[in-house]
Amino acid sequence: MSINQNTDYVDAVATTPKIQIAFVWVLALLPLAWGFVNTLMRAAKLFH
Amino acid sequence: MAGVSYVPESYSKAWIPILDRSRTIAKPGYSRWMVPPAALFIDLCIGHAYAFSVFNLPLTKLIGVTASAPGDWTLAEVGWIFSIAMLFLGSASAVFGRWVEEGGPRKAMVAATCCFAGGFFVSALGVWSHQLWLIYVGYGVLGGCGLGIGYISHVSTLIKWFPDHPGLATGMAICGFGGGAMIGSPLSVLLMNYFASATSVGVAQAFVALGIIYGLFMTIGAIIVRVPPDGYRPAGYVPAAAPKKLVTTEQVSVDQASKTPQFWLIWMIIFLNTTAGIGVLGQASAMAQEMIGVSAVAAAGFVGLLSVFNMSGRFGWATLSDYIGRKNTYYVFLLLGIVLYAMVPTLAATRNFVLFVLFFCICISMYGGAFSTLPAYLRDLYGTMNVGAIHGRELTAWSAAGIAGPVLVNYIRQYQIASGVPNAQAYTVTMYIMVGLLVIGLLCNFLIKPVDKRHHYKASGPASDPAAAKTNPQVAVSQ
Numbered sequence: 425m426s427i428n429q430n431t432d433y434v435d436a437v438a439t440t441p442k443i444q445i446a447f448v449w450v451l452a453l454l455p456l457a458w459g460f461v462n463t464l465m466r467a468a469k470l471f472h
Numbered sequence: 473m474a475g476v477s478y479v480p481e482s483y484s485k486a487w488i489p490i491l492d493r494s495r496t497i498a499k500p501g502y503s504r505w506m507v508p509p510a511a512l513f514i515d516l517c518i519g520h521a522y523a524f525s526v527f528n529l530p531l532t533k534l535i536g537v538t539a540s541a542p543g544d545w546t547l548a549e550v551g552w553i554f555s556i557a558m559l560f561l562g563s564a565s566a567v568f569g570r571w572v573e574e575g576g577p578r579k580a581m582v583a584a585t586c587c588f589a590g591g592f593f594v595s596a597l598g599v600w601s602h603q604l605w606l607i608y609v610g611y612g613v614l615g616g617c618g619l620g621i622g623y624i625s626h627v628s629t630l631i632k633w634f635p636d637h638p639g640l641a642t643g644m645a646i647c648g649f650g651g652g653a654m655i656g657s658p659l660s661v662l663l664m665n666y667f668a669s670a671t672s673v674g675v676a677q678a679f680v681a682l683g684i685i686y687g688l689f690m691t692i693g694a695i696i697v698r699v700p701p702d703g704y705r706p707a708g709y710v711p712a713a714a715p716k717k718l719v720t721t722e723q724v725s726v727d728q729a730s731k732t733p734q735f736w737l738i739w740m741i742i743f744l745n746t747t748a749g750i751g752v753l754g755q756a757s758a759m760a761q762e763m764i765g766v767s768a769v770a771a772a773g774f775v776g777l778l779s780v781f782n783m784s785g786r787f788g789w790a791t792l793s794d795y796i797g798r799k800n801t802y803y804v805f806l807l808l809g810i811v812l813y814a815m816v817p818t819l820a821a822t823r824n825f826v827l828f829v830l831f832f833c834i835c836i837s838m839y840g841g842a843f844s845t846l847p848a849y850l851r852d853l854y855g856t857m858n859v860g861a862i863h864g865r866e867l868t869a870w871s872a873a874g875i876a877g878p879v880l881v882n883y884i885r886q887y888q889i890a891s892g893v894p895n896a897q898a899y900t901v902t903m904y905i906m907v908g909l910l911v912i913g914l915l916c917n918f919l920i921k922p923v924d925k926r927h928h929y930k931a932s933g934p935a936s937d938p939a940a941a942k943t944n945p946q947v948a949v950s951q
Contacts, residue, residue: 470773
């Protein structure tokens with residue numbers, strides 16, 4: 425077992441490159457966008 | 473919150489060290505906005521469960537290929553795959569909740585990936601050898617465990633990263649589960665069409681491809697995910713000096729939470745709200761055709777529209793709950809649900825197509841919203857210490873509703889039709905029963921009060937739980 429010293433950790437300014445954050449979001453949302461458009465096209469048949 | 477935390481030895485050691493919680497603690501400067509996409513990677517994949525029905529018909533034509541032949545499985549037999557998966561989703565999230573808290577999100581995500589992708593591979597073997605039990609074990613048991621573990625793998629992590637916007641955080645991730653169906657359905661059809669031949673419907677190959685695709689995608693989530701350092705607070709965030717009445721600053725362990733009336737009241741609300749939602753989701757196509765008289769193609773469009781609202785409701789309602797409070801958000805779900813379900817028979821009688829679609833879209837958005845707001849509601853009542861494990865246990869209500877909802881709608885409809893009621897009016901009684909369920913849910917929500925202080929976790933004392941410190945040592949210091 426270990427004893428850890430613990431203090432309040434207030435986030436410093438995030439240094440993760442914005443391009444990296446954007447890339448991860450795009451990677452996650454791209455398939456969702458594909459599925460969303462696909463579903464909307466299917467849903468459009470409702471009003472035909 | 474400065475102090476000393478006790479970290480058990482088992483906590484810092486694992487048979488694959490890279491999966492350890494200690495190896496996933498974010499370094500200073502790590503942006504918390506990297507975490508919701510990690511959760512999305514998981515939820516967008518496991519959300520495929522809602523799209524599994526696209527395999528139902530092809531699975532009944534494995535021998536006949538173009539049509540069912542003697543020896544082919546029936547639709548009823550195939551239908552059990554989804555039911556087993558739902559059952560194991562709830563069971564796994566309840567059983568493994570504490571393990572997920574203890575092991576951290578990366579270990580849980582990897583376990584979910586192995587189970588979910590592995591489930592596809594075992595199912596492919598089942599299709600190839602034409603052994604239905606292998607698919608029950610594969611997608612049903614193994615995949616269901618992957619669903620349950622994956623669904624709760626990131627909940628407490630997100631809530632700890634976003635103490636200022638817990639609803640927004642869980643909404644972003646859990647909307648992925650709703651969105652997963654929108655990806656899973658066309659992707660599965662695309663793969664089946666690609667692999668189909670004169671001698672095969674392409675299901676086995678599609679299962680293998682899905683296992684590989686989802687396995688890779690979920691692994692990215694496991695690589696990206698990080699837990700916040702002990703005592704993390706976002707820059708500029710100052711906890712409210714006087715928190716809202718239902719928002720606790722205390723912690724409740726998972727075992728203690730199960731002993732509180734609030735736990736069972738929320739369980740009932742989720743069960744009742746989900747029963748109503750699943751009942752509609754499962755029969756949406758038939759209802760649109762029979763109640764309003766739209767074509768089968770238009771009804772399929774209606775189902776697609778419902779999945780869009782299911783997903784967006786998960787994000788929208790959970791985000792709204794950060795501003796109006798969880799209890800009020802649930803009041804909206806239940807009160808609005810009562811009004812909308814009660815008006816459906818009238819709309820059907822007048823054949824008001826636009827309002828019919830609009831009403832059901834709102835109902836389904838609230839069905840999804842209840843799921844995404846749930847973790848934040850639990851965090852308000854029980855604190856962040858074991859919120860993931862408590863959430864896991866609450867999800868057994870989902871499994872129970874997954875069985876009760878379709879049964880309620882199907883059997884009442886059949887009984888009505890057998891009694892000579894026209895098809896268009898066969899859902900009227902069901903809608904009024906849904907209203908009754910939501911009224912009970914409303915009462916349950918009304919009865920929810922702050923958790924009694926005798927249930928609060930103390931580092932030492934009658935309410936302390938040794939396992940609680942193990943599952944989240946950092947919280948022990950805040951007592």
